[in-house]
Amino acid sequence: MDLKEWFASRQKRRDNPEVKQPLTTEEYCALWTQCFQCRELLYTRDLRGNLFVCPKCQYHFRISALDRIEQMVDEESFQELDAGLCSADPLQFVDTDPYPKRQEEATRKSGLKEAVVTGVGKILGRTAAIGVMDFGHFGGSMGSVVGEKVARLIEHAQKNKLPLIIISSSGGARMQEGILSLMQMAKTSSVLKSFSDAGLLYISVLTEPTYGGVTASFAMLGDLIIAEPGARIGFAGRRVIEQTIRQKLPADFQTAEYLFKHGQVDMVVERVKLAEVLAHLIDFHSGKRGDKVQTTQASGVKTSASRA
Amino acid sequence: MDLKEWFASRQKRRDNPEVKQPLTTEEYCALWTQCFQCRELLYTRDLRGNLFVCPKCQYHFRISALDRIEQMVDEESFQELDAGLCSADPLQFVDTDPYPKRQEEATRKSGLKEAVVTGVGKILGRTAAIGVMDFGHFGGSMGSVVGEKVARLIEHAQKNKLPLIIISSSGGARMQEGILSLMQMAKTSSVLKSFSDAGLLYISVLTEPTYGGVTASFAMLGDLIIAEPGARIGFAGRRVIEQTIRQKLPADFQTAEYLFKHGQVDMVVERVKLAEVLAHLIDFHSGKRGDKVQTTQASGVKTSASRA
Amino acid sequence: MANNDRKPVPLEFEQPLLALAAQIETVEKQLADNPDIEEDLTRLHEQYELLRRSLYAKLRPIDHLAIARHPQRPYTRDYFERWDPNWLELHGDRKGADDPAMVTGLVQLAGHKLVAVGTQKGRSLKDKQACNFGMPQPEGYRKALRAFHHAQKFGLPVVTLIDTPGAYPGMTAEEHNQSEAIAINLLELAGLTVPVVAVVTGEGGSGGALAIGVANRVLMLEHAVYSTISPEGCASILWRSADKVSEACQAMKMTAREIFHLGVSDEVIEEPLGGAHHDYALTANNVAAAVARHLDDLCKLTPAQVRSARQSKFRRMGSMQDAH
Amino acid sequence: MANNDRKPVPLEFEQPLLALAAQIETVEKQLADNPDIEEDLTRLHEQYELLRRSLYAKLRPIDHLAIARHPQRPYTRDYFERWDPNWLELHGDRKGADDPAMVTGLVQLAGHKLVAVGTQKGRSLKDKQACNFGMPQPEGYRKALRAFHHAQKFGLPVVTLIDTPGAYPGMTAEEHNQSEAIAINLLELAGLTVPVVAVVTGEGGSGGALAIGVANRVLMLEHAVYSTISPEGCASILWRSADKVSEACQAMKMTAREIFHLGVSDEVIEEPLGGAHHDYALTANNVAAAVARHLDDLCKLTPAQVRSARQSKFRRMGSMQDAH
Numbered sequence A, B: 001m002d003l004k005e006w007f008a009s010r011q012k013r014r015d016n017p018e019v020k021q022p023l024t025t026e027e028y029c030a031l032w033t034q035c036f037q038c039r040e041l042l043y044t045r046d047l048r049g050n051l052f053v054c055p056k057c058q059y060h061f062r063i064s065a066l067d068r069i070e071q072m073v074d075e076e077s078f079q080e081l082d083a084g085l086c087s088a089d090p091l092q093f094v095d096t097d098p099y100p101k102r103q104e105e106a107t108r109k110s111g112l113k114e115a116v117v118t119g120v121g122k123i124l125g126r127t128a129a130i131g132v133m134d135f136g137h138f139g140g141s142m143g144s145v146v147g148e149k150v151a152r153l154i155e156h157a158q159k160n161k162l163p164l165i166i167i168s169s170s171g172g173a174r175m176q177e178g179i180l181s182l183m184q185m186a187k188t189s190s191v192l193k194s195f196s197d198a199g200l201l202y203i204s205v206l207t208e209p210t211y212g213g214v215t216a217s218f219a220m221l222g223d224l225i226i227a228e229p230g231a232r233i234g235f236a237g238r239r240v241i242e243q244t245i246r247q248k249l250p251a252d253f254q255t256a257e258y259l260f261k262h263g264q265v266d267m268v269v270e271r272v273k274l275a276e277v278l279a280h281l282i283d284f285h286s287g288k289r290g291d292k293v294q295t296t297q298a299s300g301v302k303t304s305a306s307r308a
Numbered sequence C, D: 001m002a003n004n005d006r007k008p009v010p011l012e013f014e015q016p017l018l019a020l021a022a023q024i025e026t027v028e029k030q031l032a033d034n035p036d037i038e039e040d041l042t043r044l045h046e047q048y049e050l051l052r053r054s055l056y057a058k059l060r061p062i063d064h065l066a067i068a069r070h071p072q073r074p075y076t077r078d079y080f081e082r083w084d085p086n087w088l089e090l091h092g093d094r095k096g097a098d099d100p101a102m103v104t105g106l107v108q109l110a111g112h113k114l115v116a117v118g119t120q121k122g123r124s125l126k127d128k129q130a131c132n133f134g135m136p137q138p139e140g141y142r143k144a145l146r147a148f149h150h151a152q153k154f155g156l157p158v159v160t161l162i163d164t165p166g167a168y169p170g171m172t173a174e175e176h177n178q179s180e181a182i183a184i185n186l187l188e189l190a191g192l193t194v195p196v197v198a199v200v201t202g203e204g205g206s207g208g209a210l211a212i213g214v215a216n217r218v219l220m221l222e223h224a225v226y227s228t229i230s231p232e233g234c235a236s237i238l239w240r241s242a243d244k245v246s247e248a249c250q251a252m253k254m255t256a257r258e259i260f261h262l263g264v265s266d267e268v269i270e271e272p273l274g275g276a277h278h279d280y281a282l283t284a285n286n287v288a289a290a291v292a293r294h295l296d297d298l299c300k301l302t303p304a305q306v307r308s309a310r311q312s313k314f315r316r317m318g319s320m321q322d323a324h
Ligand SMILES: [Zn+2]
Pocket: A035, A036, A037, A038, A039, A040, A054, A055, A056, A057, A058, A059
């Protein structure tokens, strides 16, 4: 099922809600979602309408790449790139299961071929090269395909002089591809070097959760870095650190707010304001050197988005 | 008395020592020096022979610019630049004394026109642009002339593609020149930017004491930074900091060794090894890209100079 | 948005004015009963205006200092917010800290998109403490450096607002190499090919001020001061007496007019009568207009010209004689 | 200068060899009394050599790992000292720290003047602790970055030696942005126009290794390993069992030969029989010879070619299929 079909079928499902029949347990569960943070039971449709942000405690749920695109990118504007790329099994890796079987499982769960969706789309009318990672696919892990799709996206952005936006969410490197997954860090960073030297804008958005090789490569290399509230972001995982240093870490360790306090991200932006802030930043960095804008109130976005 | 005369007259004094007569108290005092650190009474001539380093505790005494040049630069190789530059009194500054009177005093004490001596000389055969500050002249403070002489030295080095070595020792900015003294920080740093962009080598040597505007401009901008053992180096003075934070500072705070521990200097080098290390570094950074040296044991200097 | 709705707190040298104001108030109260004193009142008002003008016309350096340090003086955020209600603040040095004493952001000003940088003193006691009373740590200067590099990459002009007693003299500040943080900024600012305009809005204290002040144009608000060392520090070192602050202020030539005459600043920006704290909006406008004018000028130069103009400007500074 | 005068400590898989050696010793003692067993002894010696060779010829991945982690394995300083007794170490990140887990310096090697960078594990317990057992902090990576920029400025080639379990997973390491420190190094290494040669001398662990490993040529010592995650980490995540380390080693394909066949390294450098810890001098020489050969090659390229060659090398890495 490609992206267009997916959006179409979802639209159809929404237009024809069938809730008259008594619900099976499964259906009942799908209808309600419990907030991870405040434990409130939320009506899933309302939660979706609220961009998967708990209306009670503002907890930002993990969302799929396609949901993110639907939320953030202007309707029908998204043109996917490299949709056909999928993983090989260079190591013939087997742990408790062979790698290809795990790949199939991941695809069955996420509906995606790989853990990142890349393409070109408009954000409130501004064209950008956009990459969105999906933690729901193989833990958002970066293997050859994720690295390659990100690299190609960057190259596409550079060739077409587009601003680049990558929404990261990842558990780290794809172990099943061994050293080749590690090399994706070098690959993506190397391509970003050329992109940056060309004077183009890259905004990195960090979402729950972003770890390991993704954080330690393209995700931390944004000209500007935005994090979603509450997102946990780091290089090493909390448990590994606690085992190493043999002490408890602060409760808010590695949250977006903690990183903000430690000068690692430019702003923490609520999901509801994300598109607006991105549009503002794209506008601010577009145009030629010394260009003047006509009004002083271009794309309106309140400063409260940046938490002082 | 210019530099040549100074060296000549010193040589004469040394060749004709007259110690047969009974000593006056003053003469007696000049003959002996007490170590600031270990309190040992040292025979001044021996101390000089040991480069003004206490043979007992290795305390590195402050030394004058001319003594430094004599120690470090090959005999008769030093050609002074801008010897005639001296201060004006742009603010007509008067505190308890007028500025010009203080300048005269400073010159009487140090025998120098200003707090830095600049020129071109050879270090173990390698030609370099060399600036040496003298704490004994007006506390080594940087006013317009110090800034100008340093700037001209850097420009001379750039024009002649010479490595640059500046031995700093300063209490900070020359207050009597007000804002103009502050601007010397910008002036020297700005000239260093061009020098650095030209791919040339600058080695900064920090000696007892280096503070304020000198540390916070050219002294901290070396491609490589060397400090003398025990030298106190910082931006703010110890007393100001203690008053601000209302707590005692560690005894070794702001010493060369403390800075080394905090990653601020590349090496702490004993005075006796300084010329050797400088020569080694000049050799290492000379020649064209990709040049190969003939032997692997070029200018011999032991690694113990860098304290691991 | 911080405001100056509160009545301006008077300074010591303004006491004669206050006394007269009190007198006027007393007379005004009697006006209803004695309509014949209306003429007196008018005269008093005239006198007040006269005194007010003459008072501010012949301020001593230490009076300027007092205005520059006035607790209600507009601070960096007050300007940015008035210039561009939609400005976006950028945070952090990416290496472990976000120093609140240094503010960096993306600001639009009279059609110019700029990278704005400024020291921040903090208004409430809590803020003041967080900001170290406007004294940045090395991390603050490195945050500013990130902003400078951002500006360079995207060809955006840099505007800096300076109001700091100086760089923070603390233990960790020294350990984290305050000197290097300042020195690198001097070097890197000198190398930018985008226009840089600096405005001393309050106190321009020492290397901590200069670290964001190596600009193509250096402007100063009328009552701002700029000095190599604080007058208190100068008095205690040169006069060995804390009482000689006024003498030190005088001797150092640190007021906006004096700095201008020494060739270190390019323009003195007028403040509302009595000082910037009497009218934030007017002050912000005055600064914006001056900055925009200089930016318009500088935007006509090529990148290489912008840099070499800045380098030449500082290369020339100083006063000396050649005995040869 | 650290040395390997001490007898090599045997590893577990070397037990059969040890048993045979013990047997030989017993027989040798009896030789004086029984001259007729000389022939037996000769045979035993032959057997020993045979066993030795066959043992090291068919090492399991976990055996390579054991050799790579051998406590007597030569570390970065051992190489630099042998390559250039006059090498000068450069210290510090200029911003507050000097991480002993990362060594940087100026080293001459076979006529090449180079900026040398390497992780350091520490030999004594005190050293090990200071070096975090070879796991650099962000400050260590930033110190390496300073060295890279120094090399770039002066046109000096960079040689890096990699022997680290990975970047240090600590609280302040995260607070000081370990991720950014690694990421920036990947980016900046990719941009250098001077040749970069990296050698994995022991453990090449994860992003913490790669942060000094984006090189024109990546070499590995015969028993060195290179992996995305430690085998222990891999076993505990994928097998949910700490016992499966050997399986994880096997599955990840982390030995020098396997990494070479995957196209990630360019050469396997031979070690003395039994491993580098049996002969520091020979190992240092072998590495020097290989590095010099690659540097000679790379020095023939223009700066632009050096960079684009490095970028293309990593651009190609990966394995995938296109369903379209
Ligand atoms: Zn909730």
